[in-house]
Amino acid sequence: MLRTFGLGAAMMAAGMSYAAAQSCEQNFSVSGVPMVTAVAFKTFQDFPKLRPDVALAKLAQGVAAEGFHGIKVDKTLSSVDAYQDTAGSGRLQTLRVVARKRGGGTRVDAVFEIQAGQIADSNIVRKGLCTIVESAVD
Known part of the structure; x- marks a missing residue:
């Protein structure tokens, strides 16, 4: 029984360290219904x-390099906020990147949101x- 517990504990520990070491691409998720609701793309x-x-x-430099506008750095919140209007419609897509x-x-978190009726x-x-998130160490 001790042997089984030891193996299980080792597997759990390995899983925890694997989760902590996941890449930006592996942590990427999408929520919302395209064209119906706002859609949020998230990663960390x-x-x-x-x-x-x-x-x-x-x-902040990484956000600028990706073509975002209206870049605001808030040192108190340790965040970068920006927007882009890729369709020229005046309906902005927003970005928030937080380093905590x-x-x-x-940990660097990034959220890119598009409005209902937009697709990406x-x-x-x-x-x-991920280019932006990884710019934290470039």
Whole structure:
């Protein structure tokens, strides 16, 4: 019985460390119904030994490099907010990226939202969001 418990505990520990080490692409999710409701594309990644303030400055640069406008950095909230109007309709898509302390490092979360009636290719959004998230260490 002890042997089984030891194996189970080892498997659980391995699973926990695997989850913590997942990449931005693996953490990507989409919620909402395209064309019917707003759609939120979300992802995150943990960066060991990275300070949130250092990440925040690099994230703002990453957001700019991806073509977003109206970039606002809030050091108190450790966030970057921006928007884009890819269709030229005046109906903005919004982005929020947050860098927060997690253990000895930083967790970077990104949320890109489009309005009801708009569509976006999730593969393209995943690539763009992960480029931004990973800019925290570039």
